[in-house]
Amino acid sequence: MKKIMAMLLLFSLSLTSAACGNGAKSSIPDGTFEGTGNGRGGEIKVSLTMKDQKVSDIEVLENQESEGLSEAMNILKEEIIATNNLDVDIVSGATLTSVGFRLAVQDAFSKTGADKSLLVKKEKPAPEKREEKYDADVIVIGAGGAGLTAAITAAENGMNVIVLEKMPMAGGNTLISGGEYAAPENWVQEKEALEDSADLFYGDIMKGGDEESDPALARILADKALDGAKWLRDEVGMIFEDYMLFFGGHSVERSLVPKNATGYEMIHKLTEKLKETGSPLHLETKATELIMDENGRVTGVKAEYHGQVIEYTAKKGVIMASGGFGYNKEMRAQYNEEMGEGYLSTNSVGSMGDGLVMAEKIGASLVDMSFIQAYPTCDTQSGALLYVGDVRMEGRSILVNKEGKRFVEELERRDVISKAVLQQTGSVSYMFWDASAMEDSGMDVKHAAEYNGLIARKQLVKADTLEEAAAFFEIDAEELKKTVENYNQYAKDGKDLEFNKRGKLVPFGEGPYYIMVSKPAIHHTMGGIKINTEAQVVSTEGKVIEGLFAAGEVVGDIHGTNRLGSNAIADITVFGRIAGESISK
Numbered sequence: 001m002k003k004i005m006a007m008l009l010l011f012s013l014s015l016t017s018a019a020c021g022n023g024a025k026s027s028i029p030d031g032t033f034e035g036t037g038n039g040r041g042g043e044i045k046v047s048l049t050m051k052d053q054k055v056s057d058i059e060v061l062e063n064q065e066s067e068g069l070s071e072a073m074n075i076l077k078e079e080i081i082a083t084n085n086l087d088v089d090i091v092s093g094a095t096l097t098s099v100g101f102r103l104a105v106q107d108a109f110s111k112t113g114a115d116k117s118l119l120v121k122k123e124k125p126a127p128e129k130r131e132e133k134y135d136a137d138v139i140v141i142g143a144g145g146a147g148l149t150a151a152i153t154a155a156e157n158g159m160n161v162i163v164l165e166k167m168p169m170a171g172g173n174t175l176i177s178g179g180e181y182a183a184p185e186n187w188v189q190e191k192e193a194l195e196d197s198a199d200l201f202y203g204d205i206m207k208g209g210d211e212e213s214d215p216a217l218a219r220i221l222a223d224k225a226l227d228g229a230k231w232l233r234d235e236v237g238m239i240f241e242d243y244m245l246f247f248g249g250h251s252v253e254r255s256l257v258p259k260n261a262t263g264y265e266m267i268h269k270l271t272e273k274l275k276e277t278g279s280p281l282h283l284e285t286k287a288t289e290l291i292m293d294e295n296g297r298v299t300g301v302k303a304e305y306h307g308q309v310i311e312y313t314a315k316k317g318v319i320m321a322s323g324g325f326g327y328n329k330e331m332r333a334q335y336n337e338e339m340g341e342g343y344l345s346t347n348s349v350g351s352m353g354d355g356l357v358m359a360e361k362i363g364a365s366l367v368d369m370s371f372i373q374a375y376p377t378c379d380t381q382s383g384a385l386l387y388v389g390d391v392r393m394e395g396r397s398i399l400v401n402k403e404g405k406r407f408v409e410e411l412e413r414r415d416v417i418s419k420a421v422l423q424q425t426g427s428v429s430y431m432f433w434d435a436s437a438m439e440d441s442g443m444d445v446k447h448a449a450e451y452n453g454l455i456a457r458k459q460l461v462k463a464d465t466l467e468e469a470a471a472f473f474e475i476d477a478e479e480l481k482k483t484v485e486n487y488n489q490y491a492k493d494g495k496d497l498e499f500n501k502r503g504k505l506v507p508f509g510e511g512p513y514y515i516m517v518s519k520p521a522i523h524h525t526m527g528g529i530k531i532n533t534e535a536q537v538v539s540t541e542g543k544v545i546e547g548l549f550a551a552g553e554v555v556g557d558i559h560g561t562n563r564l565g566s567n568a569i570a571d572i573t574v575f576g577r578i579a580g581e582s583i584s585k
Contacts, residue, residue: 064453082122134311137160137314139301141319143281153580157584166354177385179569203251204250209562213557213560216533224577285303291311299314322354339522343522346385364540368528371526377399378518404478409500434514435511552571
């Protein structure tokens with residue numbers, strides 16, 4: 001027995017020795033280690049610095065994430081260092097970026113040779129303690145484009161303003177949009193000698209929404225869109241590119257493009273402008289209830305911040321700019337059965353319709369709630385808006401099906417294209433373009449992160465020949481060749497005989513050729529709170545609810561059944577400014 005025990009002890013010691021020599025280390029070495037992970041735009045590379053068994057620093061060495069979403073990495077970095085924990089929660093609204101960053105950090109830690117269990121986790125620091133009550137002239141609910149615009153306008157009119165945002169970052173849907181802005185008679189049109197007018201724009205809004213828009217609201221949007229764009233450019237400091245896009249349903253090319261063609265430029269500049277006004281932005285603060293006095297006037301908001309209930313009083317009133325309900329499957333299905341469970345969404349995860357619920361609870365009228373729009377060319381895996389697909393708005397691509405045939409006008413309304421896509425094999429479309437279109441549009445440079453990510457995920461192919469590109473997605477190559485030949489003839493003759501495509505027809509030339517697969521996803525909810533021309537909320541009885549104003553996607557009856565592309569940024573700017581002006585009177 002003694003011999004057996006001695007042998008077992010010796011065997012055990014040998015295993016321990018082997019584990020220490022060849023397996024995980026018994027302590028975490030000091031030093032800096034590099035790791036990689038894949039985010040939304042491709043590879044994220046970080047360096048992780050360990051000191052005294054703790055994470056002391058994380059530096060992002062390389063990344064291809066969009067500017068707005070990259071803020072999520074800063075949030076995660078701070079939490080990992082504060083808690084000494086590599087498995088912190090993802091940042092809402094930036095899932096793929098968060099996952100990629102965490103994987104990169106974990107990969108870097110693996111280079112230490114130590115096990116994660118050696119990290120002594122610390123309690124997450126308690127959030128800052130807020131006051132139980134705040135007093136202001138104006139409370140704005142939502143820090144997207146409409147909310148920030150309204151807050152800045154009110155503040156510049158002398159109002160004391162506080163902005164509430166339930167998400168950990170400002171921006172909402174504006175941040176993850178392309179940020180294009182429809183404005184008739186704009187400076188780029190003037191330079192290119194393109195004729196346009198507010199009347200023509202108004203007609204497009206009404207026609208695009210099947211004449212279901214409130215004519216008075218549509219008229220204001222058309223008349224004030226250019227002023228709003230100039231305000232963003234001249235007062236806010238927003239930079240626009242020196243070209244435009246031609247969105248479906250518009251009669252002419254009138255959509256201004258922000259720097260880098262994303263909504264980050266608008267949100268970044270608006271946030272900086274808000275700071276200049278000295279107006280506080282309370283993040284991770286979810287408004288839950290509107291407060292009314294005995295006369296039925298809205299006088300404030302109740303909100304929650306990490307379990308703490310806070311009351312915000314508003315002497316002049318509240319501006320509701322909480323966005324739509326495009327991410328809320330249940331609410332979508334409640335108002336339109338077809339738009340529920342079966343669709344992914346381009347929207348921020350914060351687009352849950354909270355503001356609609358709060359407003360309806362105090363008697364606000366909700367209108368057009370069944371009008372929900374799908375964007376036709378979205379990521380088949382995540383539902384995200386595909387900026388690379390904007391080559392379509394430059395009129396330099398065609399949409400084909402699995403059979404290699406066109407099936408819709410590429411510059412039609414979003415709802416028309418989306419319905420047509422859903423009728424094709426696999427309920428997807430394939431966007432085809434050539435080398436000259438890519439070179440002229442620069443989509444692989446402007447949106448390099450997305451482009452590289454699509455290539456890596458096999459959602460987009462670049463090939464030297466048409467046949468090779470078609471084979472990648474198992475598209476009928478012979479039919480695609482015929483389709484391209486027909487289109488080139490239409491371009492030569494100056495008329496699309498199949499679908500009467502608007503705009504200038506440009507023939508396809510030499511390769512390389514590109515094909516991107518996409519599918520429709522929920523993009524915009526046209527329904528919402530009823531307002532008057534002063535952005536005052538109207539009750540179910542047709543009366544103004546004193547002290548309550550609204551702007552942005554939370555508002556209904558502006559776009560009718562269908563919003564035209566790039567009209568949303570004009571909408572949130574125009575009515576955000578009106579709300580800020582009206583509440584200041």
